[in-house]
Amino acid sequence: xxxxxxxxxxxxxxxxxxxxxxxxxxxxxxxxxxxxxxxxxxxxxxxxxxxxxxxxxxxxxxxxxxxxxxxxxxxxxxxxxxxxxxxxxxxxxxxxxxxxxxxxxxxxxxxxxxxxxxxxxxxxxxxxxxxxxxxxxxxxxxxxxxxxxxxxxxxxxxxxxxxxxxxxxxxxxxxxxxxxxxxxxxxxxxxxxxxxxxxxxxxxxxxxxxxxxxxxxxxxxxxxxxxxxxxxxxxxxxxxxxxxxxxxxxxxxxxxxxxxxxxxxxxxxxxxxxxxxxxxxxxxxxxxxxxxxxxxxxxxxxxxxxxxxxxxxxxxxxxxxxxxxxxxxxxxxxxxxxxxxxxxxxxxxxxxxxxxxxxxxxxxxxxxxxxxxxxxxxxxxxxxxxxxxxxxxxxxxxxxxxxxxxxxxxxxxxxxxxxxxxxxxxxxxxxxxxxxxxxxxxxx
Amino acid sequence: xxxxxxxxxxxxxxxxxxxxxxxxxxxxxxxxxxxxxxxxxxxxxxxxxxxxxxxxxxxxxxxxxxxxxxxxxxxxxxxxxxxxxxxxxxxxxxxxxxxxxxxxxxxxxxxxxxxxxxxxxxxxxxxxxxxxxxxxxxxxxxxxxxxxxxxxxxxxxxxxxxxxxxxxxxxxxxxxxxxxxxxxxxxxxxxxxxxxxxxxxxxxxxxxxxxxxxxxxxxxxxxxxxxxxxxxxxxxxxxxxxxxxxxxxxxxxxxxxxxxxxxxxxxxxxxxxxxxxxxxxxxxxxxxxxxxxxxxxx
Numbered sequence: 001x002x003x004x005x006x007x008x009x010x011x012x013x014x015x016x017x018x019x020x021x022x023x024x025x026x027x028x029x030x031x032x033x034x035x036x037x038x039x040x041x042x043x044x045x046x047x048x049x050x051x052x053x054x055x056x057x058x059x060x061x062x063x064x065x066x067x068x069x070x071x072x073x074x075x076x077x078x079x080x081x082x083x084x085x086x087x088x089x090x091x092x093x094x095x096x097x098x099x100x101x102x103x104x105x106x107x108x109x110x111x112x113x114x115x116x117x118x119x120x121x122x123x124x125x126x127x128x129x130x131x132x133x134x135x136x137x138x139x140x141x142x143x144x145x146x147x148x149x150x151x152x153x154x155x156x157x158x159x160x161x162x163x164x165x166x167x168x169x170x171x172x173x174x175x176x177x178x179x180x181x182x183x184x185x186x187x188x189x190x191x192x193x194x195x196x197x198x199x200x201x202x203x204x205x206x207x208x209x210x211x212x213x214x215x216x217x218x219x220x221x222x223x224x225x226x227x228x229x230x231x232x233x234x235x236x237x238x239x240x241x242x243x244x245x246x247x248x249x250x251x252x253x254x255x256x257x258x259x260x261x262x263x264x265x266x267x268x269x270x271x272x273x274x275x276x277x278x279x280x281x282x283x284x285x286x287x288x289x290x291x292x293x294x295x296x297x298x299x300x301x302x303x304x305x306x307x308x309x310x311x312x313x314x315x316x317x318x319x320x321x322x323x324x325x326x327x328x329x330x331x332x333x334x335x336x337x338x339x340x341x342x343x344x345x346x347x348x349x350x351x352x353x354x355x356x357x358x359x360x361x362x363x364x365x366x367x368x369x370x371x372x373x374x375x376x377x378x379x380x381x382x383x384x385x386x387x388x389x390x391x392x393x394x395x396x397x398x399x400x401x402x403x404x405x406x407x408x409x410x411x412x413x414x415x416x417x418x419x420x421x422x423x424x425x426x427x428x429x430x431x432x433x434x435x436x437x438x439x440x441x442x443x444x
Numbered sequence: 445x446x447x448x449x450x451x452x453x454x455x456x457x458x459x460x461x462x463x464x465x466x467x468x469x470x471x472x473x474x475x476x477x478x479x480x481x482x483x484x485x486x487x488x489x490x491x492x493x494x495x496x497x498x499x500x501x502x503x504x505x506x507x508x509x510x511x512x513x514x515x516x517x518x519x520x521x522x523x524x525x526x527x528x529x530x531x532x533x534x535x536x537x538x539x540x541x542x543x544x545x546x547x548x549x550x551x552x553x554x555x556x557x558x559x560x561x562x563x564x565x566x567x568x569x570x571x572x573x574x575x576x577x578x579x580x581x582x583x584x585x586x587x588x589x590x591x592x593x594x595x596x597x598x599x600x601x602x603x604x605x606x607x608x609x610x611x612x613x614x615x616x617x618x619x620x621x622x623x624x625x626x627x628x629x630x631x632x633x634x635x636x637x638x639x640x641x642x643x644x645x646x647x648x649x650x651x652x653x654x655x656x657x658x659x660x661x662x663x664x665x666x667x668x669x670x671x672x673x674x675x676x677x678x679x680x681x682x683x684x685x686x687x688x689x690x691x692x693x694x695x696x697x698x699x700x701x702x703x704x705x706x707x708x709x710x711x712x713x714x715x716x717x718x719x720x721x722x723x724x725x726x727x728x729x730x731x732x733x734x735x736x737x738x739x740x741x742x
Binding site for chain 2: 019020022023024026027029030031033034036037038039040041042044045048103106107109110115116118119120121122123124125126127128129130133134135137138144145146147150319327376379380382383386387401404405408409415418419421422423425426429432433436437440441
């Protein structure tokens with residue numbers, strides 16, 4: 001290999017002894033620290049992984065590695081961790097790279113790119129641990145406290161209106177059904193008849209403030225008149241009878257069902273709880289309160305429950321690292337020749353074609369650096385997992401690095417198994433290690 | 445390498461005679477893009493601000509309100525949580541320990557890496573490339589490989605639960621990247637400068653102190669910011685290697701088990717732990733971005 005430019009005469013020439021002494025002096029601190037804190041531990045951990053919990057007297061061969069992949073034993077949480085890590089590896093690096101690419105391309109077109117990049121880049125300065133705390137607060141299940149669920153609830157309310165009365169029950173047995181199906185008045189009604197649907201168990205706070213005194217419906221030819229009311233007044237009152245002091249329930253959806261049980265009409269109650277089905281002929285109709293009335297209000301998605309915990313943590317992770325990807329890809333983008341892009345545009349290529357056929361292929365080296373960096377990083381992810389999932393869901397959220405810590409220091413204290421997990425982690429990064437070494441050897 | 449402030453939007457040659465309607469038309473066409481990016485910006489800022497607002501709510505208010513209520517009702521906010529955390533918990537001590545670890549864990553590896561980087565770049569000795577390959581190989585060794593043996597070693601060497609022990613661990617795992625970065629930067633220093641200094645009879649130590657360090661300052665600054673944030677923000681190493689002499693991340697971690705009930709401690713303490721890193725980030729953003737770009741795969 002050639003000496004780098006500027007080096008003194010090659011080794012072995014005059015002054016070699018002095019140069020070697022200088023090199024030794026300059027390198028000694030680094031060599032000592034790297035040897036004691038990285039190289040010796042690496043050898044130790046590899047050796048330790050073949051011994052059991054008791055120490056170096058307790059040779060177990062490859063049993064620790066078998067335990068890693070054995071389901072349904074006391075360590076089956078390990079397999080779960082490996083599966084979770086696989087999800088992380090498949091999803092997180094690709095998402096971070098893609099989002100970074102989108103942000104980098106879009107910010108090229110605006111004047112306030114620096115402000116935008118600062119904002120998106122900022123989470124990089126925050127510890128992954130604090131990030132976990134931040135997102136734990138974001139993910140609180142109750143929509144009145146957790147911002148994510150508040151947002152989901154707001155969007156949901158555009159499509160699904162919450163029921164007027166989620167807890168109401170029929171006041172008499174004339175109404176049958178369930179909150180899931182709605183309640184039907186069992187007695188059939190003919191044209192010109194009336195229907196009285198009484199509900200109870202309605203807290204005053206659930207009742208609309210526009211509710212007015214209920215009025216007993218009067219029969220009308222060719223129509224079915226009815227009321228839905230709160231069959232309760234302070235002090236009691238007679239059950240099943242609309243009385244002075246009892247309020248109608250506004251905004252309840254009522255359905256008219258024909259004798260075959262098919263929907264023949266619909267109405268919504270007014271402020272006094274009254275409704276009307278017009279142009280009704282014949283008999284055998286039934287009146288029902290629609291199930292939408294009893295729809296429970298949005299209770300929040302349990303982002304931190306066992307089902308969604310890993311995707312939830314990955315979202316928080318993307319929030320941290322998208323800025324990194326954006327800045328590195330943005331620098332790559334700035335290096336692409338403007339002329340090539342302009343030429344393509346002049347030739348009539350659409351923005352999408354320019355992006356797909358020119359920008360992305362030219363960025364390929366940068367994209368792969370970002371992707372590989374994220375890949376290594378994702379393997380070691382630890383802080384953010386244990387701070388978002390500190391309690392009972394930790395086993396559901398655990399990844400390899402978390403299990404390495406738990407098995408070694410988190411109460412189990414099995415250094416043999418812990419070493420095997422660490423070695424497994426190490427083996428996964430060895431391809432990148434070889435890639436780096438090869439790239440360097442090509443350089444010199 | 446460009447820092448991200450430096451990369452400008454593509455230069456558009458403006459035609460001075462361009463009609464105003466055309467300009468307005470272009471601005472309107474871009475409106476969806478502006479709205480989208482502003483939405484993303486707000487989305488990205490929200491979690492951090494959310495934690496800050498949460499930290500201002502009294503425990504009773506935090507139980508019944510979302511943090512966004514503070515925006516509409518500023519009277520709900522109080523500094524009482526911060527006052528409690530500052531006076532009644534170990535958080536101030538933890539912050540001091542964190543600072544000591546971060547400062548030591550930044551200066552020591554940079555000094556050692558600068559020495560080694562100079563030797564790798566400018567001193568010819570047998571086995572140099574071979575040794576550098578080892579450094580590159582160490583770049584990606586996960587620190588999990590060292591936790592168990594170093595824990596055992598520290599217990600024997602009385603380094604367990606000491607600031608020095610934590611600093612040395614961070615030094616070791618910061619070194620490969622630091623050596624790699626500085627060696628690559630030093631190699632770019634013009635040869636003539638070093639040659640003439642050597643001909644003038646300057647010693648290697650003198651060259652290192654008077655030439656290499658000042659010329660390498662931009663790379664050293666980027667590295668320092670990275671290493672500082674990395675050690676300041678560490679949780680895992682301190683969790684394993686310390687019990688009582690713990691940085692702030694470990695202190696907050698021990699509170700996490702009762703997340704719901706003591707959010708009035710967790711939120712302000714977490715925010716306190718973020719102030720210094722955010723300050724470093726906003727003051728040295730430029731170096732931060734440069735360091736990212738100069739670095740490769742860690």
